[in-house]
Amino acid sequence: MSQTVDRALRILPLLAEGPANLEQVATRLDVHKSTALRLLRTLHEHGMVYRQEDQRYRLGARLFALAQQAMETLDVREIAHPHLLALNEKIGHTIHLAVYEEGEVVYIDKVESRYPVRMYSRIGKPVAITVAAVAKLLLADLPEAERRSIAERLEYPKYTAKSTPDAAAFLTELLRVREQGWATDLGGHEESINCVGAPIRGADGRIAAAMSVSAPNVVVTADELLKLRPLILRTAEAISREYSGNTVSKDTP
Missing domain, CATH: 3.30.450.40 (GAF domain)
Known part of the structure; x- marks a missing residue:
């Protein structure tokens, strides 16, 4: 698995614990904030995460929709x-x-x-x-x-x-x-x-x-x-x- 994909996937379990800000994500991944931000933006574009008004990130609706679709099949x-x-x-x-x-x-x-x-x-x-x-x-x-x-x-x-x-x-x-x-x-x-x-x-x-x-x-x-x-x-x-x-x-x- 590529390092980028691995890091992106590690963000999802973190956000499953609750909303987190950029610094918290970067700290958990042990990466620079710019790297964490790039990963979060990509996930946000695909609906996997959502940025709240308080600038914290949570899991996105698209992720739940995919999970439900997978369960139904x-x-x-x-x-x-x-x-x-x-x-x-x-x-x-x-x-x-x-x-x-x-x-x-x-x-x-x-x-x-x-x-x-x-x-x-x-x-x-x-x-x-x-x-x-x-x-x-x-x-x-x-x-x-x-x-x-x-x-x-x-x-x-x-x-x-x-x-x-x-x-x-x-x-x-x-x-x-x-x-x-x-x-x-x-x-x-x-x-x-x-x-x-x-x-x-x-x-x-x-x-x-x-x-x-x-x-x-x-x-x-x-x-x-x-x-x-x-x-x-x-x-x-x-x-x-x-x-x-x-x-x-x-x-x-």
């Missing part, structure tokens, strides 16, 4: 898929990726189990919203008033004896999921199928998608599947870092 499925494949190679179980759209939680990707027993699910199909781990994660991230509104207008089919019985129980479960940062469906939809889910977050920290690992009891028990939770969470965090553009490593408890 990101495809979480494209980013997540290699990670889901890698996880499937390690554990062999079915993996789903889902998003919340227009009142439904829908699968947008699936990696099949390598075991003979397969799950009946397909991309584009809505999930059982009151019991699915991915649905719990996506709804748990919504504001409280919206969570309550959704919970109160849902129906609660009794798929199994472990299915969520009513809105009160569902809201309690969503609060637990929100606090712990992961979710399960242990026989709530099908008695023989267990599932552990983890959130995928965007740059704003909100949950943009959710992934889950599912397996039948004949392959692994619920306790055995739950032991994979740290690995599932690490995979979700790796996807989140790439999706949000945050490449800083973070340990998973």
